[in-house]
Amino acid sequence: MTPQEMEARIVRYGDLRPCRTAFIDAHTPGSNQKENFTIIGGGVSESADQHVHITETPGFNIGAAGQPPKCRNSLHSHRTAEVFFVLSGRWRFFWGRWGKAGEVVLEQGDIFNIPTGIFRGFENIGTDYGMIMAILGGDDAGGGVIWAPQVIEDAKDHGLVLGENGKLYDTKKGQALPEGVKPMPLLTDDELKAFPEPTTADVIPGYVARYWDLMALADRQPAKVIGPEGRLKDRPGFGVDFITRGSIPANRYSVASHEVLMPVRGHWRLSWDGGNTALNPGDTAAVPPGLPHSLTPAMTGEASMYRVRSTDDPAGPTWTGA
Known part of the structure; x- marks a missing residue:
């Protein structure tokens, strides 16, 4: 393999291209300064603006999230694995229907295999811009993100609508749902009961490594x-x-x-x-x-x-x- 062929398989930190409209909470105050990166594979981005550095997937996806202090990623769930390690900064991860079932604070190098099927979010609680690297299970990363109902409702108030096709539409840019495409339905109370609410003591021993x-x-x-x-x-x-x-x-x-x-x-x-x-x-x-x-x-x-x-x-x- 030539140096040029290998270089095409390396994504340099300085070459990462952020997307600031990757998810439905991109305009919601408190989350509107986050940057998302798709490094290997398309990940679970809902935006056509996302740049994918390496499209070929090896059975999993690699991504990253960069956020300034006090910026958070809203509560969501995945069907397959979502593993984060902290590249820089200090981060609080929280989970549960309202983000109050449990939490853990991670420092540089710590890794968290967040359990599937629970609502989770995270925020940069450090003093500087921070970055977390992500490994997402599956070539298609589980078919997207499942948002807590309040996240979808809040986003609509700030111009972003998620279609049932999994694509994001920005009314601030004059976009609207295509004909025949309905908004992503909110989870019902019965559906929400299927999402576990593990405590901090349930999660940390088997899912966090320092x-x-x-x-x-x-x-x-x-x-x-x-x-x-x-x-x-x-x-x-x-x-x-x-x-x-x-x-x-x-x-x-x-x-x-x-x-x-x-x-x-x-x-x-x-x-x-x-x-x-x-x-x-x-x-x-x-x-x-x-x-x-x-x-x-x-x-x-x-x-x-x-x-x-x-x-x-x-x-x-x-x-x-x-």
């Missing part, structure tokens, strides 16, 4: 984060490992699955038969199956990254709690 715990676990070999043998035991259609300076594979290796490399801290060098390149925090590299490659930290000091691999597991629901 950066410094993973650093300790990965001092000699990669730490398994998500998977049957992982710290977070799950089969969401992909597996996640955590790699540090002390746990990088000793030799060049290749795997039969797709592999996505996402540095958290430090500077890395990715080498393969045909070239090498630097990877930095916020970069996303999609290594194709069967390509022999190696990783080395490019400088002294702390270095860590998440490694995501496709698996044969179906990208279905992950919440099995009460």
Whole structure:
């Protein structure tokens, strides 16, 4: 593989193109300053304005959300996995029908496999612009977002209407629902009863892994984060490992699955038969199956990254709690 071919499979942090109208709450005060990024695959964006950096999906999607302080993402649910790790900033994740069933605060490098089928939201509670990276299960990311009813109602007051076709229409731009397309119906009371309300104690032990715990676990070999043998035991259609300076594979290796490399801290060098390149925090590299490659930290000091691999597991629901 030539350097040019590999570079086409790497999305650099500095090249990320944000969409500010990706979802129905894009005009709602408190959420109207967020930026969404679709890095690998189309994700669950509802807007035609979203730029997709790499369209080919490896069995999952990679995206990101960037938000200034006090900006929040509104309550919604997914049918397949949604996994976040904090690239920068300090974030509060909350869940439940009204966002009051439970919450957790995550710092840089922490990872959260949010249970499927519950309403969840998040906000930047830090002092600077923050970024969280996302892994979404399935090639089509579960067919979109399910919004809490109040989110759809609030959005209508600020000019955005979601059609039953899953597409967003901005009345401020003169857009209207096409003929024959009805607004997305609100969930009924009976439908809402099917959404679990797990507490903080229900969720944190099996769905949250802290950066410094993973650093300790990965001092000699990669730490398994998500998977049957992982710290977070799950089969969401992909597996996640955590790699540090002390746990990088000793030799060049290749795997039969797709592999996505996402540095958290430090500077890395990715080498393969045909070239090498630097990877930095916020970069996303999609290594194709069967390509022999190696990783080395490019400088002294702390270095860590998440490694995501496709698996044969179906990208279905992950919440099995009460």
